[in-house]
Amino acid sequence: MKLACRDHLLDLTEPCVMGVLNVTPDSFSDGGCYLDAAAAIERGVAMAGEGAAIIDVGGESTRPGAADVGVQDELDRVVPVIEALVRRVRVPVSIDTSKPEVMRAAIAAGASLVNDVKALRTPGALEAVAGTGAAACLMHMQGEPRTMQAAPLYGDVVGEVQQFLADRVRACMAAGIGRERLCIDPGIGFGKRPEHNLALLASIDRLADPDLPVLVGVSRKSLVGIITGRPPEGRLAGSVAFAALAVMGGAAIVRAHDVAETVDAVKVASALKRAAPGGR
Ligand code: YH5
Secondary structure, three states, X not given: OEEEEOOEEEEXXXXXXXXXXXXXXXXXXXXXXXXXXXXXXXXXXXHHHOOOOEEEEEOOOOOOOOOOOOHHHHHHHHHHHHHHHHHHOOOOEEEEOOOXXXXXXXXXXXXXXXXXXXXXXXXXXXXXXXXXXXXXXXXXXXXXXXXXXXXXXXXXXHHHHHHHHHXXXXXXXXXXXXXXXXXXXXXXXXXXXXXXXXXXXXXXXXXXXXXXXXXXXXXXXXXXXXXXXXXXXXXXXXXXXXXXXXXXXXXXXXXXXXXHHHHHHHHHHHXXXXXXXXXX
C-alpha cells in the first residue's frame, strides 16, 4: 500500500509512525514566537531522526473543550515551522488543521499531507487540497471539538464511522482527490465514550475497503488514562501498547507524541503480524 503525498510516495508496506509536533505558544509568549518556532523545528528534526515517517505540524488545539484559534495566529505559528522542516527532513510534513486558508498556506510552504479532524467538511477545504497533489487524512468526529464529549451517542459505532468515512472518500473523489491520496481515521476520543473507542480499535480492518490506509491516534489520550488510571505524562506504556495492537489490527499509520518508543512497538507488531497465519 502507498500514499501519494505530492512529491513523496509514502510506502506503507510496513506500518509507520506520524510524529505529533504541536506548535502552540508557551504561556509567556503571544504565539508566532521565534523561540517557540525554533524549538518546534528542532523537535521535528529529532522526530525524523527517531524514525517518524511523517511529521504532523499543528497550531490549533483540537483537544476536547479547547478554544478556537484565529487564522492569522495559526498561520504565524505553523508556516515558519513547515518552511524550515521541509528543508531539513526527507519525510513528508503534514498540516493538522481544518481551516482552508491554513491548508493553502501550509501546502505553499511545503506540506504534502492535510490532516483534518473535520475530514475536509469546512466549506472550501476540498478545493484547497484538490489541485495540489497533497494527501488528506479523513477523520471521523461526532459533533464539534468544544462539545463533542458531552453526550456521545451511537447505535452501531463501527457501522456509523464506516459510513461517514465512505461518504467523505466519495466527496473527495468527486472533488478530484483520488483514492491514492487518501487515508482514513476512526478519530479515537473525538465524540466517543471508552466503549466506542475500544469497539473501533478492535475493528480497524472493517473501517473501509482494504486498499485505504487507516491512521490511528491514541497517544496519551484519555482512553489510555481511563484504562491505566494515569495522568497524561504517565501514559507512555499504555499508548505504546495500543500502537502495537492497532498495527496488529491493521493500522498503517500510528500518530504518536513519543516517536522513538512507538517506532519500536510498531516494528515489533509488524514482525509478528507478518509471521501470523494469513498475516500480510
Ligand atoms: C487523531 O486521533 N488527534 S489531537 C487529548 C489528549 C492527548 C492527545 C491528554 N489530532 C488525532 O492528540 N489527527 C489529534 O489528552 C488527530 N487523528 C488525527 N488524524 C488530540 C490529541 C490528544 C488529545
